Amino acid sequence: MEKKVHSANPSSEKIVLWSEEQKIETCFDRAEKMKPCPIGEEGACCKVCHMGPCRLVGKNAEEEARGVCGAQLSTVAARNFLRMIAAGTSAHSDHARGMAYTLLAVANGETHEFKITDVRKLYRVAGYLNIEFEGRPVNDVARDIATKLIEDFGRQMGGEINYATRAPKKTLERWRKWGIVPRSIDREVVEAMHRTNIGVDHDPDHLLLQGLRTALADGWGGCMISTDITDILFGTPTPIKAEASFGIFKEDEVNLVVHGHEPLMAEIMVDVINEPEIVAYAKSKGAKGVNLGGMCCTANEVLMRHGIPTAGGFTNQELGIMTGLIDALTVDVQCIMPAIAELSKKFHTKIITTSEKAKMQGAMHIQFDEHRAREIAREIVKLAIDNFPNRTTKGSHITEKFPVIGGFSHEYIEYMQGGRWRGSFRPLNDAIMAGRIRGVVGLAGCDNPRVPSTGLHTFLATELIRNDVLIVSTGCGSAACGTSGYLTPEMALENAGPGLREVCEAIGIPPILHLGACVDNSRILTIASAMAAEGGLSDEIGGMPAVGIAPEWMSEKAIAIGCYFAASGVPVIFGGNSPVGASQEVTRIMTDVWFERFKGAFHFEPDPEKMLDLALKYIDTAREALKLKKYEPGKFATEKVLMDMAARRELEKSAKPHLGF
Ligand code: NFS
Secondary structure (H helix, E strand, O other), X not given: OOOOOOEOOHHHHHHHHHHHHOOOOOHHHHHHHOOOOHHHHOOOEEOOOOOOOEEOOOOXXXXXXXXXXXXXXXXXXXXXXXXXXXXXXXXXXXXHHHHHHHHHXXXXXXXXXXXXXXXXXXXXXXXXXXXXXXXXXXXHHHHHHHHHHHHHHHOOOOOOOHHHHHOOHHHHHHHHHOOOOOOOXXXXXXXXXXXXXXXXXXXXXXXXXXXXXXXXXXXXXXXXXXXXXXXXXXXXXXXEEEEEXXXXXXXXXXXXXXXXXXXXXXXXXXXXXXXXXXXXXXXHOOOOOEEEEEEHHHHHHHHHHHOOOEOXXXXXXXXXXXXXXXXXXXXXXXXXXXXXXXXXXXXOOEEEEOOOOOXXXXXXXXXXXHHHHHHHHHHHHHHHHHHHHHOOOOOOOOOOOEEEEEOOXXXXXXXXXXXXXXXXXXXHHHHHHHOOOOEEEEEOOOOOOOOOEOHHHHHHHHHHHHOOEEEEEEXXXXXXXXXXXXXXXXXXXXXXXXXXXXXXXXXXXXXXXXEEOHHHHHHHHHHHHHHHHHOOOOOOOOOOOEEEEEOOOOOHHHHHHHHHXXXXXXXXXXXXXXXXXXOHHHHHHHHHHHHHHHOOEEEEOOOHHHHHHHHHHHHHHHHXXXXXOOOOOOOOOXXXXXXXXXXXXXXXXXXXXXXXX
């Protein structure tokens, strides 16, 4: 029998194998034991009332199956899907609300723990919102921005979310035509929940349109607000070096890990760990200092701005603890496996929940408060230091790591194509038009123990860049690439197709641009809008040679993201079995009908080879429709293509690519 691979990442796999020897259970074992319910998996289980749960199965289920109330399969599948979108939207957007409240507190002088770091970005955002900024005190501008963005959460009596007008005009017109411009974030989530109650909305197309409206509230609302305010408070990212994988943990330092999604406390931690008293305290306990690392999206936030290293994405959280090297792990919200509390008892690791919204049995709770951020951060850091002497030899102690270049904000991508005063998207558009770059793929979403985790990301990353497709990545997609050593300019030299390689070398960028956390998928919307405005390609987001892929998704947040890309005009391909697969009608609406109306679509495809083919087909079809030069593989091959690896390494040594910073 072929040996099962749990993770495609060699370091992760080593730890899983170690855990098996030690008889310690992980998500990989649980995924083995817990097969998905085949009825729920494909969207055919209705449990919105207590006459059921009803299972709409059988040979002609689409035509004949009915729930007790008479609900058809297409209604049930669409309703389930809409609830996933609403849940995903609420997660990103509640995080964004916290950021907006913090900005307001800073502007009002109610907290001195945070400040406005990036005034340029503040003015840029003021510009988006038509807020006067010239000659005004920074805090006044910030207050107006926060107030206006907070309105986006609960605007009553109709209207449109502020950032809808950041989309290209044609894209916005499509949304208006189909009635899916969000009024406000909370409103759309509430309406989604209302419509999916027993006996309300039964038309699958109508339900799914509300799904798109809710998702747009997420993308052009919650996610975009979160990205903008985080940049204002902590700085807009520029390329930065970091490291990834378990080797970021240090044997001789206190290892403190921030895991979850919210950047507020992690940002303060970055400062606190270097305070002289803290360093002295760590030394008094036998450590050389305090080493901060991250996991999941909190990691992405502090990696993008401070080069804090990441231990990886979702499926690495248990494995990180099993290195035996983490002295304390703080968790805020989202994508935190409750399993880690029990697991930590087998090691010396202390788990600390910090959000008022999220507690966990078996973990300590030290609640974060933005008004006392530094004091709380110090308390946690000291706790980690106090735990350092309890470290034992127990653990896998696997320590491999890779260099990473992150920090590609959309502002930086614009800047790198022409400098501060002439920044534009012209070179990128030109490279696509000429066929040097075949298209752009957003490679995002979770990693998943149901497949060799991270393996679908790395397969697609390698194949896409080989095919001259530029990749923008976020979330655990970035972590998967980072922990495999893919987020470096050398990746372009060794693996990119000749056209893409030439562009990467000319600008000095990796072929996979790490854009940040999952909320920073909003940066991709901004980039796509800028490309439309630049001219030469499509004049809306729809029709661009661009595709979104989340090959290992598992979270409802990923579904919300996929839908906001589809509604914005980007065809989206997700891995795994379809959560609406039971209904051909719902599947047809999400592919054919959405493509007709919005030029976006939502596919589910478990086979990575087919994902790749479908993505390239979308890209090539878009190129053809735009009457761009036909993409020819190898057309832009220069003599460097003929160089062997040894010659390339020599070249690298003598001429390290310019990184633009
Ligand atoms: Ni995104 Fe970030 Fe990762 Fe998936 Fe979870 S951490 S918000 S949901 S698992 S990519």
